[in-house]
Amino acid sequence: MxxxxxxxxxxxxxxxxxxxxxxxxxxxxxxxxxxxxxxxxxxxxxxxxNYVARSMVTKRTGLIGLVVPSIDNQFMSELAYYAEMSARGHGYNIMLCNSGPDLKQEKTVVKLLLSRQVDGILIVPQSPKTYENIRAYTDQVPTVFLSENLRDQPQSYVAVDNSRGTYIGTKYLYELGHRDILYFGRRHTTTHQFRAEGYIRACQELGLTPRFFNSEFTRSSINNGYQLAKELFAKPIDYSAIFASTDSNALGVLKAADDARISIPGQLSLIGFDNISSTALPRIELTTMEQPKRDMAVQAVDMLRDKIENGTQGYVHQILLPTLIKRSTCRDLYTS
Known part of the structure; x- marks a missing residue:
């Protein structure tokens, strides 16, 4: 041929x-x-x-690597979609890699992207250990981290203000009359640590006692949320609202509540975090804190392009604000 x-x-x-x-x-x-x-x-x-031949002349491949922990996570797939659309609009193609829950695999796919001579890398890190794990490689190519607060790390990133999101959501539940609010889900990554901190801060300001039902799962999914919620609902319900750390966990709670014949929002209010597209479907209509996925992806691509095309040095921390999306899973106790 x-x-x-x-x-x-x-x-x-x-x-x-x-x-x-x-x-x-x-x-x-x-x-x-x-x-x-x-x-x-x-x-x-x-x-x-023949882009290989062209890259030998231009010294660029027109490729951007995108690394996500789990493409089957709806939030990650939506974020990847917006990143791909933004990159394509500027003449770049995306190489999408799934790093899974394994730090070794994460390093492997980053090495693969470097071997393919990508012009830059966008990466949603698995954990706080990611940065040191792949630093030797990301120091060789323009890199922007996405959807993870790195606190004071000297790395460029675009993320949402996760602490602000749970703070707003908890205050909203309080305004509806809820005084026993349970925080449900992960606390392993920096993102989820911020979310837990926002919840705690709101509880402290409102005179509430923070309550946690933590997940040992290393990733959020509907099934993991479902399994955890089944364990939760096997015990007496002495709370009026659940704040799920992700929409995927919240959808698992909805499924487990349906199995246990617990009415949401009749008996129990529920709020999630992310605003993935399925939360707006009829019979779900989940109240949630929205991460501006499109804006996050566009700004991350623009930040990376600036590094690639202009050789910009240093790092930038871009933190976007979340938005409360009110739907049908939270009950107003004052009007009931």
Missing amino acids: KSVTLKDVAKAAGVSYATVSRALSGSHQIGSDTRERIIKLCDEMGYTT
């Missing part, structure tokens, strides 16, 4: 190699009719640009 080359296209079109090259680069040195005829012929013959 032989790849179609520019010389093959030039021969078929009856023009020079340079004319074909100009047509594909959008040069104004040739007429529009000639350009359209050549582009149509390229399509018919199955010609594709």
